[in-house]
Amino acid sequence: MTSTAVTHPLVDDFKDAFRGHPAGVAIITAEGSEGPVGLTASSVSSVSAVPPIVAFSLASAQGSAGVIGAAETVVVHLLGADNAELAAVFASAGSERFGPDRAWTRLPGGEPLLHGVPRALVCRVMSRMQAGSSILLAAGVEEIVTGPPAAPLVYHDRTFHHLGDHSAL
Amino acid sequence: MTSTAVTHPLVDDFKDAFRGHPAGVAIITAEGSEGPVGLTASSVSSVSAVPPIVAFSLASAQGSAGVIGAAETVVVHLLGADNAELAAVFASAGSERFGPDRAWTRLPGGEPLLHGVPRALVCRVMSRMQAGSSILLAAGVEEIVTGPPAAPLVYHDRTFHHLGDHSAL
Numbered sequence: 001m002t003s004t005a006v007t008h009p010l011v012d013d014f015k016d017a018f019r020g021h022p023a024g025v026a027i028i029t030a031e032g033s034e035g036p037v038g039l040t041a042s043s044v045s046s047v048s049a050v051p052p053i054v055a056f057s058l059a060s061a062q063g064s065a066g067v068i069g070a071a072e073t074v075v076v077h078l079l080g081a082d083n084a085e086l087a088a089v090f091a092s093a094g095s096e097r098f099g100p101d102r103a104w105t106r107l108p109g110g111e112p113l114l115h116g117v118p119r120a121l122v123c124r125v126m127s128r129m130q131a132g133s134s135i136l137l138a139a140g141v142e143e144i145v146t147g148p149p150a151a152p153l154v155y156h157d158r159t160f161h162h163l164g165d166h167s168a169l
Numbered sequence: 170m171t172s173t174a175v176t177h178p179l180v181d182d183f184k185d186a187f188r189g190h191p192a193g194v195a196i197i198t199a200e201g202s203e204g205p206v207g208l209t210a211s212s213v214s215s216v217s218a219v220p221p222i223v224a225f226s227l228a229s230a231q232g233s234a235g236v237i238g239a240a241e242t243v244v245v246h247l248l249g250a251d252n253a254e255l256a257a258v259f260a261s262a263g264s265e266r267f268g269p270d271r272a273w274t275r276l277p278g279g280e281p282l283l284h285g286v287p288r289a290l291v292c293r294v295m296s297r298m299q300a301g302s303s304i305l306l307a308a309g310v311e312e313i314v315t316g317p318p319a320a321p322l323v324y325h326d327r328t329f330h331h332l333g334d335h336s337a338l
Contacts, residue, residue, distance in 0.1 A: 008219055008220045008221060010221050010310055010311075010312070010313055011218055011219055011220075011221060013313040013315070014215070014218055014221035014290075014310055014313065015218055016288075017247055017287075017288040017290065017313060018215040018218075018247075020247060020249070020287055020288065020321050021193040021195070021213070021215075021247045021288075021321065022191065022192075022193045022321045022322075022323050022332055023191075023192060023193055023214065024190040024191045024192055026190075042214070043214040043215070043216070043224070044190070045192065045211070045212040045214060045226060046183070046187040046190075046212070047212070047226045047228075047300045047301065047303045047305060048226075048228065048300060048301040048302060048303040049180055049183055049184055049187075050177055050180055050301075051177045051180075051301055052177060052179050052180060052183035053300050053301045053303065055212070055224070055226060055300065055305050057214065057216045057217075057224060059216075059217065078186055078187075078189060078190045080189070081338065084338050118186075118189055119185075119186040119189065119190075121183075121186060126300060127298055127299075127300065129296055129298040129305065129307060130296075131216045131217060131222050131224065131295060131296065131307035132216065132217040132219075132220055132222045132309075133217060134216045134217040134222065136216060136224050136298065136305055136307055138298060138300035138305055140301075141179055141183055142179075143179070144179055144182040144183065144186060146182070152189050152190065152191045152325055152326075153191075153338075154191050154323055154325075154332065154336070156321055156323075156332050157321075159337050159338070160337070160338045161332050161336040161337050161338060162336060162338055163191055163323065163325050163330050163336065166335050166336065167323070167330040167331060167332065167335065167336045168328050168329070168330050169250065169253050169322075169328070169329045169330060169331055
């Protein structure tokens with residue numbers, strides 16, 4: 001690779017590798033100056049239980065990701081198998097995310113809470129770290145909203161999966 | 170919660186929430202001053218494809234996690250369904266991880282490479298961020314070693330699962 005290379009020689013292999021690395025699915029929302037924003041993320045992980053801290057990454061500083069990356073508080077919704085359609089909407093560019101047909105309300109702090117999701121973690125962002133053109137965020141969990149229980153949702157190789165006895169090893 | 174509280178009131182809810190949030194499974198290895206170390210991690214995610222960057226977190230600065238947290242280079246092995254036993258070994262305190270029965274070699278840089286794993290990403294740590302008592306790391310991928318293909322491995326609610334047509338939604 002020369003210093004002027006536009007693409008990285010490992011990009012295709014890297015994408016292949018992570019297509020084989022499944023992930024739980026979340027929607028992260030925040031309240032911006034122009035209203036609520038949200039996006040589907042497969043990078044949410046538990047960093048620490050005592051105190052409760054999550055991490056996630058954002059691939060862009062534009063649009064919804066830019067608003068979430070700059071927010072003081074966010075809501076991390078951990079999705080269940082019943083939320084696959086919701087995940088697809090919040091992953092699609094230009095989709096209507098908080099329209100009249102969407103079940104959501106604002107929390108006392110103004111953050112958008114999506115209904116019908118097993119768990120929503122209301123978080124305060126603690127720190128941000130640049131990584132290439134993406135940013136990594138760590139956020140402390142201040143409140144947990146419990147919704148209807150559901151089988152977990154997994155994203156793998158561009159397809160949603162659900163887990164249960166049928167998938168256990 | 171008072172400032173002297175030892176446990177956080179949300180800890181149990183938080184653990185419940187992440188028991189319902191499945192994750193791909195990885196083993197991260199590094200070469201320490203006293204030999205190879207490695208641990209099982211469910212926090213590995215893709216942060217950026219161009220350039221290829223991964224992130225993961227370490228819950229401790231002791232033992233294997235301390236060595237990996239201080240290493241300049243690490244190997245992130247993305248596990249397949251055939252590697253569930255390997256994942257259990259590298260998740261167990263005091264287990265023999267690089268004994269004579271383990272198939273592994275050292276890469277030219279000295280990093281331990283476990284054999285029989287679908288993908289191993291040889292990474293250089295770019296940055297570290299403290300989050301509570303854990304640390305978050307971002308690492309650039311410098312080489313990808315491809316092993317035998319396998320169905321993906323998922324960790325959910327303390328059980329390993331595999332994905333395939335049976336689990337697709």
